[in-house]
Amino acid sequence: MKKFHKQTKSAFRFIKAIVIFTSLVCLTSCGGSIIPNNSIATYTKDELNDLYWENKDELNEVAKIILANEELYRQIIENNDVERDVWGKSQKKLFSNEEWGKIVDLYKKIRPYTIERRRNGAIYIDFAQRKVGGSNISTSLYYFGSEETANAYRVSRFETLEHLEGYWYINEWIFDR
DSSP: OHHHHHHHHHHHHHHHHHHHHHHHHHHHHHOOBSSOGGGOOOOOHHHHHHHHHHHHHHHHHHHHHHHHOHHHHHHHHHTTOSEEEOOBGGGGGGSOHHHHHHHHHHHHHHOOSEEEEETTSOEEEEOOOEEETTEEEEEEEEEOSSHHHHHHHHHHHTOOEEEEETTEEEEEEEEEO
16 A cells, blocks of 8 residues: 555656646746736726727727738637637747737737637737626627628627727626626
């Protein structure tokens, strides 16, 4: 029994070492996020609406840059993903220096949790959740290439998207944890 315990303990240490090694490799190869986690912003729906109008030119430009990136879309298709985040420094190689600079500038201005390129041609910008009473509230921005895509998304996800202008929509989702 003592031998079994010693072997189990050794196997457990080996697995722990593999997990630590894998985590370190991922952290060094994946790169850090564009902005630190402690600076991710939380917005009410009204605040996010104001943020959109204050930054709409930059939001439009970055949405178009991300949607036009063929390599990012190819990765989504090849990996059979629904979306790809553009939040880490490892994605920098997919964009020109000028494009990446605009993405970084937008992150620093609006401080989202993530900007995602979705398979369906949408851009999703999510912010930190806030707690109100016993509920969590999440606010996000969506950019769709067409009204049809927005309607299809709205129906498939049961979300209440509110139209801002053009292809931009805002969403507030309240849920209990």
